[in-house]
Amino acid sequence: MKIALLGNPNTGKSSVFNMLTGLRQQVGNFPGVTVDKKFGIFNLSNEDHTLIDFPGTYSIYPRSKDEQVVYDVLKNEQHPDYPELAIVVADESNLERNLFLFTQVYDLQIPVILVLNMADLAKKNGKSINIPALEEAFPGAKIIETTARVGMGKERLLQAIQSISKEKHSERFYANARICDLDDSKGQETEATERYGLINEILKCVQTTSSTKTEQTSNKLDRILVHPIFGYLIFGAVLMIIFQFIFAFAAYPMDFIDGVFADFSAWLSQELPTGLFSDLISQGIVPGIGGVLVFIPQIALLFFFIALLEESGYLARVVFIMDRIMRPLGLNGKSVVPLLSSVACAIPGVMATRTISDWKERMITILVAPLMSCSARIPVYTLLIALVIPKATVLGFLNLQGLVLFGLYTLGLVAALLIAALLKLLIKTREKGFLLLELPSYKSPRWGNVGITVWEKVRVFVWDAGKVILAISIILWAMATFGPGDRMEKAALNAENHAKELKLSQNETDRFVASAKLENSYIGIMGKGLEPVIKPLGYDWKIGISLITSFAAREVFVGSLATIYAVQEDGGENKRLIDRMRSEKRADGKPVYSLASGASLMVFYVFAMQCMATLAVVKRETKSWKWPLIQMGFMGTMAYLGAFITYLILS
Amino acid sequence: MSKALSSIKPGQLVTVCCIQDSELKPKLMEMGLIAGKEVRVLFRAPFGDPIAIDVHGYVLSLRLDEAGLIQVNETIGSEVFA
Numbered sequence: 001m002k003i004a005l006l007g008n009p010n011t012g013k014s015s016v017f018n019m020l021t022g023l024r025q026q027v028g029n030f031p032g033v034t035v036d037k038k039f040g041i042f043n044l045s046n047e048d049h050t051l052i053d054f055p056g057t058y059s060i061y062p063r064s065k066d067e068q069v070v071y072d073v074l075k076n077e078q079h080p081d082y083p084e085l086a087i088v089v090a091d092e093s094n095l096e097r098n099l100f101l102f103t104q105v106y107d108l109q110i111p112v113i114l115v116l117n118m119a120d121l122a123k124k125n126g127k128s129i130n131i132p133a134l135e136e137a138f139p140g141a142k143i144i145e146t147t148a149r150v151g152m153g154k155e156r157l158l159q160a161i162q163s164i165s166k167e168k169h170s171e172r173f174y175a176n177a178r179i180c181d182l183d184d185s186k187g188q189e190t191e192a193t194e195r196y197g198l199i200n201e202i203l204k205c206v207q208t209t210s211s212t213k214t215e216q217t218s219n220k221l222d223r224i225l226v227h228p229i230f231g232y233l234i235f236g237a238v239l240m241i242i243f244q245f246i247f248a249f250a251a252y253p254m255d256f257i258d259g260v261f262a263d264f265s266a267w268l269s270q271e272l273p274t275g276l277f278s279d280l281i282s283q284g285i286v287p288g289i290g291g292v293l294v295f296i297p298q299i300a301l302l303f304f305f306i307a308l309l310e311e312s313g314y315l316a317r318v319v320f321i322m323d324r325i326m327r328p329l330g331l332n333g334k335s336v337v338p339l340l341s342s343v344a345c346a347i348p349g350v351m352a353t354r355t356i357s358d359w360k361e362r363m364i365t366i367l368v369a370p371l372m373s374c375s376a377r378i379p380v381y382t383l384l385i386a387l388v389i390p391k392a393t394v395l396g397f398l399n400l401q402g403l404v405l406f407g408l409y410t411l412g413l414v415a416a417l418l419i420a421a422l423l424k425l426l427i428k429t430r431e432k433g434f435l436l437l438e439l440p441s442y443k444s445p446r447w448g449n450v451g452i453t454v455w456e457k458v459r460v461f462v463w464d465a466g467k468v469i470l471a472i473s474i475i476l477w478a479m480a481t482f483g484p485g486d487r488m489e490k491a492a493l494n495a496e497n498h499a500k501e502l503k504l505s506q507n508e509t510d511r512f513v514a515s516a517k518l519e520n521s522y523i524g525i526m527g528k529g530l531e532p533v534i535k536p537l538g539y540d541w542k543i544g545i546s547l548i549t550s551f552a553a554r555e556v557f558v559g560s561l562a563t564i565y566a567v568q569e570d571g572g573e574n575k576r577l578i579d580r581m582r583s584e585k586r587a588d589g590k591p592v593y594s595l596a597s598g599a600s601l602m603v604f605y606v607f608a609m610q611c612m613a614t615l616a617v618v619k620r621e622t623k624s625w626k627w628p629l630i631q632m633g634f635m636g637t638m639a640y641l642g643a644f645i646t647y648l649i650l651s
Numbered sequence: 652m653s654k655a656l657s658s659i660k661p662g663q664l665v666t667v668c669c670i671q672d673s674e675l676k677p678k679l680m681e682m683g684l685i686a687g688k689e690v691r692v693l694f695r696a697p698f699g700d701p702i703a704i705d706v707h708g709y710v711l712s713l714r715l716d717e718a719g720l721i722q723v724n725e726t727i728g729s730e731v732f733a
Contacts, residue, residue: 059681094709097683125708185677192680218710219693228697320712324698327714432674434717435701436682439710 001049002081003161006070006105007089008098009056010313010440012117015148016089017053018452020157025452027460030073030081034623035066037081044158052081058097060104061180061188063436065359074108075179084166086112087157092122092129092145095207099199100192106138107177109168113160114143115153121441126210133206140169149446174198218441222317231321238314239340242305246298246344247375253297261290279481280474288473291553292466295347295613299461300454302341302348307453309337310355311445319437329417330424332361339365339416342372343409346614347465350621351457360429364420366621367631370614371416373409373606376554380605381408383558387578388598404602412606415638461617468616476552479522491520507568515566523548537604537640538597538647540586547610554610596651600643608639654725657702657718659692665723666690673720682711684721 007013017025021040028037038053054070062068073079086105090098095116102114116122116129135143142160146153174195180187224230265286272278309315319333326333334356342349349369356362373381385401392400482488495516499509518524527545534544542564550557558577562569565584567576584592609615609632618628653668667688670676683706684690691705700715 061677061681063678094707096707097709100681100683185672185674188677189680192677193685196680196683196685222694222703226694226696226703231697316712320701320703321696323714324696324700434675434678435712435714436675436678436717437712439703439712441710 001047001085001166002083003049003051004073004081004083004086004110005051005053005089006086006101007056007115008058008091008101010438011056011089011091011098012148013056013089014053014449015446016087016115016117016146016157017051018449019146019148019151019154021051023452023455025456027456029623030069033065033069033072035069037069044162049161051087052083057101059101061182063434064357066357071179071182074105074110083110085161085164086110087115087161088112089115089117089148091118092116093118093125093127095127095129096196096199096203099203100195103173103195103199104177106141107172107174108179109170109172111164111166111169112141113157113164114138114141115148115157116143116145117148119145119153120147120150121443128208128210130206130208134202137202137206138173139171140165149443149449218313218439221442222439225314225317226321231317235318235321238309239337242302242337243340243344245305246301246341246348250297250301250344254294257290257294257296261286261293265290280477283481284474284477285470288470288477289466291473291613292462292469295345295461296458298345299348299351300458302344302352303454303457304450306337306352306355307450308445311443311449313440313442315355316437316439319435320439323435329420330361330364330427331420332356332358332365335361335365338369339372342369342374345374345376346370346372346611347461347617348457350614350617351461353621358433360424360427361433363427363622363627364423366618367423367627367634368416368420370609370611370631370635371412371419371607373412374554374611376611377408377605379555379558380550381405381602383561383574383578384593384598384602386574387581387593388595408602408606411603415607419634419638460620464620465613465616468619469613472612472616473552476523476549479526480518480549481521483517483521483525488517488520491516508566511563511566511568514563518545518560518563536647537643538594538600538651540592542584543592543601547604550610552612554605557605557610594651596647596649599650600647603646604639604643606639607635607642609635652724653722655719656690656692656704656713656721656723657715659723659725661692661694661702664689664691664726666726668722668724670722671720675717675720679717679721683707689726690723 005013005017017038017040020042024042025038025040028039030037035055040051040053041048042051043049054073055066057067057070060071060074062071073081076082088102088105090102102112106112116131122128131143131145135141142164144153144156144160146157174191176194180191225234265282268282268286269278272282306315309318315334318336322333322336326335335353338349338352341352346369349372350366353362353365353369356365385404389401389404394400394403492513495513496509499512504512524545526548528541530544530547531541534547539547542561545564546557546560549560558574559569561581562577565577565580567580569577581593582591586592615628615632618631619625622628656665659665667684667686667690669686670679670684688707693703693705693710695702701712702715702718703710703712
């Protein structure tokens with residue numbers, strides 16, 4: 001049976017969803033729209049039922065693109081997702097507004113169960129409902145009470161699902177009920193007035209409010225959390241904690257995953273019989289999978305915190321205090337968390353934009369997030385800074401190298417904000433942005449929900465974005481492994497002979513050969529072909545090759561240069577590589593890595609979308625190739641122009 | 652004399668009179684802001700915008716230009732919370 005789960009936001013709808021389906025949840029698509037369809041399976045007396053979790057809405061009439069799926073499905077009986085039964089979750093402590101959606105669904109005459117959730121909270125607020133009396137007002141519907149956050153009421157709900165008649169009923173709560181057209185404002189307004197009138201008449205009879213101690217704690221907390229000074233201080237502190245965890249503590253599990261996959265791939269290349277297929281596995285597929293899994297710690301950590309903020313009700317307050325600041329930039333208060341976590345990594349950042357309900361604001365946040373300097377840029381920045389920026393102090397106490405690093409981060413941040421403001425003017429949408437945001441009462445987070453959110457995010461990333469990342473890493477591997485004809489073999493042979501003449505050691509010979517092979521692979525040829533294009537930026541073909549390979553991930557730039565210059569990588573310091581790069585001369589005898597070309601490269605890496613994983617995740621989140629390609633286009637243009645201007649000024 | 656909700660001071664209790672015709676009007680009404688409804692302005696965000704109001708047991712935040720669409724009457728004798 002197909003069951004729709006509907007309800008206002010902040011009613012604990014997802015708790016009910018998790019309570020019924022547990023970990024048997026999947027993510028799919030509603031036909032023709034870009035909203036994720038979250039559904040889960042549960043078994044009831046040997047029958048599997050599909051529960052579809054619709055976006056939380058206040059009415060069947062949508063206020064955003066994402067919400068429209070509710071209207072589209074419920075209006076059209078032929079829709080493949082049209083439900084045979086609806087479960088409407090309502091917050092018992094705020095029944096008036098919640099009954100609005102319920103009565104709309106009831107009037108569609110679909111069999112419907114009303115779940116009065118958060119019964120504990122209602123009791124605490126001194127509200128009680130006479131359920132049999134309420135049920136009398138809605139013949140054919142079943143009404144039950146739950147406290148889903150602690151799993152109370154599951155049996156009652158299952159029993160209701162089992163026992164309710166699966167035939168459409170013929171009752172109407174609001175006699176004039178009909179589904180208005182979306183542009184029929186007058187019809188919707190009349191419906192709102194009349195429906196609320198009827199709802200209030202019912203509530204007078206079935207609801208009793210004993211005390212007036214409502215919302216006291218929330219109100220007191222809000223005095224501090226939205227305070228002009230403390231509000232921002234607390235938010236800053238919360239961000240610092242999140243940032244610290246993602247930035248610093250995720251490094252350990254990431255290094256671990258990195259190490260395991262590197263060892264595994266090295267072991268495979270030793271154990272497997274030599275050949276192309278073994279190379280594909282040990283150098284293409286295994287590192288590719290490692291390149292997907294390495295992001296899991298950051299994603300899991302960020303979503304752990306975001307789920308906490310959302311569950312507790314604090315995220316809505318963040319929007320409240322940040323709205324006025326972010327509005328001129330076309331961003332939302334909720335953009336702050338995705339943008340700042342992009343300083344660690346844009347991938348969880350982009351995924352975190354899911355909390356932004358306005359389509360345009362979400363799009364802008366996604367498009368500018370990768371401009372924030374992420375941690376993968378650090379190896380590139382530090383290498384280039386050590387190479388071309390002298391160790392000096394400015395103004396007597398500021399370290400020049402540190403100052404440049406700070407400047408690069410600032411450049412990324414300023415670019416992100418400026419581009420956001422520009423995109424606000426460029427992206428056209430029919431919807432007018434508005435806030436109308438409920439500030440839910442503060443609640444302690446439900447750990448089960450937090451866990452399920454983390455699990456779902458990780459799974460979606462690994463399966464959906466992982467496919468693209470793996471495919472691109474295999475393509476890059478193939479391009480670095482193959483060359484036209486026997487060009488690579490010849491080059492390798494030459495290099496080997498040359499090495500013999502120079503009496504190089506085995507290790508040195510290997511590096512020499514690897515460098516020659518890379519130079520003559522398809523990537524090498526592309527790098528050389530790229531030279532005329534990147535010459536105005538101050539780069540040669542060797543840098544060109546590294547630009548192409550580092551599309552896999554920015555930090556690959558360092559390793560690629562090491563291969564090309566045939567120097568041994570020494571992990572952190574890169575002393576050998578830096579010495580080798582310093583001695584690299586152009587045809588005219590000037591160094592390749594001057595202040596101008598080095599700075600130009602830094603600026604290039606600030607702006608360029610050099611990350612296939614981000615590309616894949618933007619495709620996953622926007623559900624089309626259009627946006628990631630636009631993003632790569634404008635970021636690439638900015639990178640090229642920025643690097644060109646930098647080179648021009650400094651040389 | 653009705654006033655715009657955006658001009659009401661925190662703590663004050665007011666009654667919704669009417670909403671200006673706009674795209675947002677049906678949305679505001681669906682959130683429970685219908686004529687005759689009593690709401691209390693709770694607090695404002697640090698820059699005075701948006702504002703938070705209590706609509707019969709739940710807290711709704713609105714930008715000033717959204718609140719400006721809503722005309723309200725001051726409820727006589729409503730006490731002002733500090």
